[in-house]
Amino acid sequence: MNDINNQTIQYQDKSIQYLLKALQRDKLPHALLFTGIEGVGKLIAALQFSMVCNCENLPDVSLIHSSCGECRSCLKFLSGQHPDIIKIKPDGNAVKISQIRMLRKQLTYKPVEAKNRFVIIMQAHLMTTESANALLKILEEPPPRTRFILIVENQKDVLQTISSRCQQVRFRPLSDIFIEAYVMQNEDIKPEFARMIARLSFGSVIRAGLYQKIKWQTKRSYIFFRLKQFDRLSIGMRLSFAEQLAKNKDDIPLILEMIMTWFRDVLIYRFCPQRIINIDYQNSIYENAKKYACQSVIEQIEKVQTVQKDLLSNMNRRLAFEELTMSMIQQKL
Ligand SMILES: [Zn+2]
Incomplete structure (x- = not known):
């Protein structure tokens, strides 16, 4: 994982600690709704968390970075080939019903090898009404050893019937100082320009990247x-x-x-x-x-x-x- 991802995860320590504590107490909800503006580390956190949940070398689960990076699970994860980490992103401008139908089919089988299978739905606000209703059915009777992470900006971006079945985990905007330091890693950038970008980005590294x-x-x-x-x-x-x-x-x-x-x-x-x-x-x-x-x-x-x-x-x-x-x-x- 690169530096900026590491730093972002550190910044979101409160949200991460909530997840790790729930995991340690064996109280991890089966569905989580990660909320926060784009570019504050929601997806990175979802990926890191699913990795540490599945590491085979008994990581210290009080630390998000403790997955070994060497076991079979971690290696598959790092190569993007883990069969039980299912990532769904919009196909074009929507998460389509065909994608959720395919997911439902996949979930009728047991996880291939993972202790905790994860389904990560990126930009879940782009689910069509049909997709959202189909997902709701899955959430109502969740398959065993399977956790769902829905990623959105605001809780109200998904149907209330869905959000009420999810535990919300909030990710806060990054601070201006954080963004400024990130932008200044590029040596060609002048401090006043970095300061302006930080203010313009409203706490999002994605926006900071665009404005550069x-x-x-x-x-x-x-x-x-x-x-x-x-x-x-x-x-x-x-x-x-x-x-x-x-x-x-x-x-x-x-x-x-x-x-x-x-x-x-x-x-x-x-x-x-x-x-x-x-x-x-x-x-x-x-x-x-x-x-x-x-x-x-x-x-x-x-x-x-x-x-x-x-x-x-x-x-x-x-x-x-x-x-x-x-x-x-x-x-x-
Ligand atoms: Zn591992």
């Missing part, structure tokens, strides 16, 4: 370039801005989050400038904070939230962005 990529730095520069002079944009420019933003479906959540941080910063600058996220745009944020009334910035934030909701309900994304950019801040102080 040129693609996202370029996107961010473009978006902020437009936002800082928004009152001067013509209708044509607003429409083309909307078109750019809507271009790639997968990028939209992060784009909206960036836009949100911008308005958040403009709003809080006049109260506590030291708390802004986009510290490298401090001057432009200051200029905007002087220009706009608090109320219009708050309305703007609400509009971005509306787009976030609209897009979840599959509204046409270009239209949603056009609506947003056409109605954006015009009202000056």
